[in-house]
Structure formats: structure tokens, C-alpha cells
Amino acid sequence: MAMHAHSPAGEKCMICGEIKLTGIHICNQLICDSCHNQIVKTDVGDWKYQYYMKKLSKLKLKSVDDIKEHKHSTK
Numbered sequence: 681m682a683m684h685a686h687s688p689a690g691e692k693c694m695i696c697g698e699i700k701l702t703g704i705h706i707c708n709q710l711i712c713d714s715c716h717n718q719i720v721k722t723d724v725g726d727w728k729y730q731y732y733m734k735k736l737s738k739l740k741l742k743s744v745d746d747i748k749e750h751k752h753s754t755k
């Protein structure tokens with residue numbers, strides 16, 4: 681798809697708020713590689729899980745598992 685023809689170099693990660701070039705897209709929102717890796721590593725009992733869930737609640741995901749199961753589409 682070429683939906684971002686005029687986009688600048690990178691997109692704003694919805695978790696850390698930094699401009700990143702790579703990451704996964706969920707509901708048209710970017711989650712950068714480092715945040716994605718953090719989420720994957722975070723245990724349900726970890727306080728960070730709640731932190732990420734609050735961020736991710738905008739995406740109306742059922743759980744962080746949706747992120748964990750989301751595979752990178754780029755090589």
C-alpha cells in the first residue's frame with residue numbers, strides 16, 4: 681500500500697511518542713520495535729503491563745496478547 685506517500689521520515693510511536701522508522705502497525709498506529717519488544721517481554725503481573733494496556737486501550741484491543749501475536753510484516 682502507498683497510503684503514506686507524503687509522510688515524513690518516520691512515524692510517531694503511540695507508546696513512547698518518539699519518531700521511529702520501524703515497528704508494527706495496529707489500527708493505523710505505530711508501535712516501534714523497542715516498545716513492541718518491551719510489551720512482548722512484559723508479564724501480565726508486571727505493573728508495566730497496566731501501563732501499556734492504558735496506552736493500548738485507544739486501539740480497543742482485548743489484551744496485550746493481540747500485540748504479542750502481531751508479527752512483524754517487514755523483514
Ligand SMILES: [Zn+2]
Pocket residue numbers: 693694695696697698700711712713714715716
Ligand atoms: Zn516506541
